[in-house]
Amino acid sequence: xxxxxxxxxxxxxxxxxxxxxxxxxxxxxxxxxxxxxxxxxxxxxxxxxxxxxxxxxxxxxxxxxxxxxxxxxxxxxxxxxxxxxxxxxxxxxxxxxxxxxxxxxxxxxxxxxxxxxxxxxxxxxxxxxxxxxxxxxxxxxxxxxxxxxxxxxxxxxxxxxxxxxxxxxxx
Numbered sequence: 001x002x003x004x005x006x007x008x009x010x011x012x013x014x015x016x017x018x019x020x021x022x023x024x025x026x027x028x029x030x031x032x033x034x035x036x037x038x039x040x041x042x043x044x045x046x047x048x049x050x051x052x053x054x055x056x057x058x059x060x061x062x063x064x065x066x067x068x069x070x071x072x073x074x075x076x077x078x079x080x081x082x083x084x085x086x087x088x089x090x091x092x093x094x095x096x097x098x099x100x101x102x103x104x105x106x107x108x109x110x111x112x113x114x115x116x117x118x119x120x121x122x123x124x125x126x127x128x129x130x131x132x133x134x135x136x137x138x139x140x141x142x143x144x145x146x147x148x149x150x151x152x153x154x155x156x157x158x159x160x161x162x163x164x165x166x167x168x169x170x171x
Contacts, residue, residue, distance in 0.1 A: 041053070042079055042080055042082070042083050043083060044082055044083050044086055044087075046087060053083045053084060053087060053088070054087075054088075056084075056121065057084060057087070057088040057090060059120060059121065060088070060090055060119075060120040060121050061120055062118065062119070062120050063088070063089055063090045063091060063120075064090065064091055064092075064093075064117060064118060064119040064120060064121075065081075065084060065090050065091070065092050065093075065119050065120065065121035065122070065123060066092070066093050066094075066095065066113075066114050066117055066119040066121065066122045066123070067080065067081070067092060067093070067094045067095065067122075067123045067124075067125055068095050068098060068110055068122065068123070068124050068125070068130055068133055068134035068137065069094065069095070069096050069098060069124070069125040069126045069130050070096060070097075070098040070099070070126045070127075070129065070130050071096055071097075072126070073096075073125045073126035073127075073130065074094065074096040074125070076125055077092075077094050077096075077125060080123060080125060090121075093113070093117045093119070095110050095113050095114075097109065097110070098110075098126060098129050098130040098133040098134075099129060099133075100129045101129065101132075102129055102132040102133045102136060104148050104149060106133060107133055107136040107137050107140065107148065108140065110133055110134075110136075110137035111136075111137040111140035111141055111144075114137055114138070114140075114141045115141060115144075122134055122137070122138050122141075136148060
């Protein structure tokens, strides 16, 4: 079995690149997103105790949220938006152009849309590609000077985001 650490180009060029610009950008403080999953997350009516909708909406100061999804999963967006609009008055913008393996130009397009809308919350609906696109676009939204292209020659956006999250968890 071959691992990414056994690749000649990553060992010779990847290490110095990771140690230089990438780690400098990674050292900047930012907030790690929370992940909610499970049944009954998006109830239209309030419950006796605060539920996930209330906990998530509490973080939304500007009452704006952004949904990153693909052409297939966009049909599930109204179910996500409904409780937030009804119970908390949060407005949404939807970006349904996520592609498999999250190409960097797609991520940049999503990040530009996020910058224009300026949300407090970013939702990813769909599979791993939508989640990778949302995480990478969120990274560019929070830190516009980060260069995703540094490692894109050697690995996918998914790997870059995973490496970034691992580094933050390690600190």
